[in-house]
Amino acid sequence: MWSPATLSLESKSEDKAADDCDFMYISDILRASHYLDHGSNAFLLLEKQQYVKGKDTSKVSRLQRKLIFDTINEILNRKKQLQPWKLISVTNSGSGETSLQQIWSEFQNIRERDTSDDLLEVIGGVLRKDLAEDAINGWEGCPLEMSKAVLDIEPLIFRDLIGETIGDLAALAGESNDIPAHCRKLVF
Incomplete structure (x- = not known):
């Protein structure tokens, strides 16, 4: 018999598995962006790797991975535009490399959804998140x-x-x- 508690536990475990899969994919994206030049199509290379590994290659999964890939590229490009004094505080070293954990936490923050039914609350939440004072990427910088x-x-x-x-x-x-x-x- 299915109870709401069992369903919530299953959905949490599915979310955890999806998060682990997304985390691994983001680490692959960072590795590929580190080794490949900006002009090459890293997404196609990553898709070939997904096919070779036997991962899900359905259209929905491919579009989900493309969304993740584009989001991570946007985060990386935004971090490349930082001033040198902010870049040192963001990265582990002065070389400009951003850690996987920093990218992952920013990705989770972007992906976080508001579960409210009220449209005004959803819009307010999006604006609060967008205008929140961020030490690195805030509106002041x-x-x-x-x-x-x-x-x-x-x-x-x-x-x-x-x-x-x-x-x-x-x-x-x-x-x-x-x-x-x-x-x-x-x-x-």
Whole structure:
């Protein structure tokens, strides 16, 4: 006879087995990313290994592995963009290699699901997780985005500043002379 306790134990053991399988796959991804150059298609190589090992090669399993592969690549690429002083605190050594345990914990954090039925609670949970202060990847440490924003805002400020200055100079010149001043429109 099946009881809810038995079902929850079975689902926990299945989750544990899936986690172990995912952990092994992530370690394979890290190994492949360490030895292969960025241009090669590591996912296809890993899929061939899965086939040789006799693992599940169904379309659903393949898509699940592709999702894991893309997530780990995104984590690795984000860590490669860190500033050198943050990179040393994240990695085990100054060489820039991130440990498997760090990647695994970040992957679990991303994969963690909210089981709430209320859509607002789910959205709030996602936003809280996204905006949570993270010592390494928090919102305060986005130098690439900040520099791009500065480059976008700078011409707008200068255009307004120059336009106001020329307008003030034209108004001042118009007050001092009764002769009409010629004005040109600035186009940036």
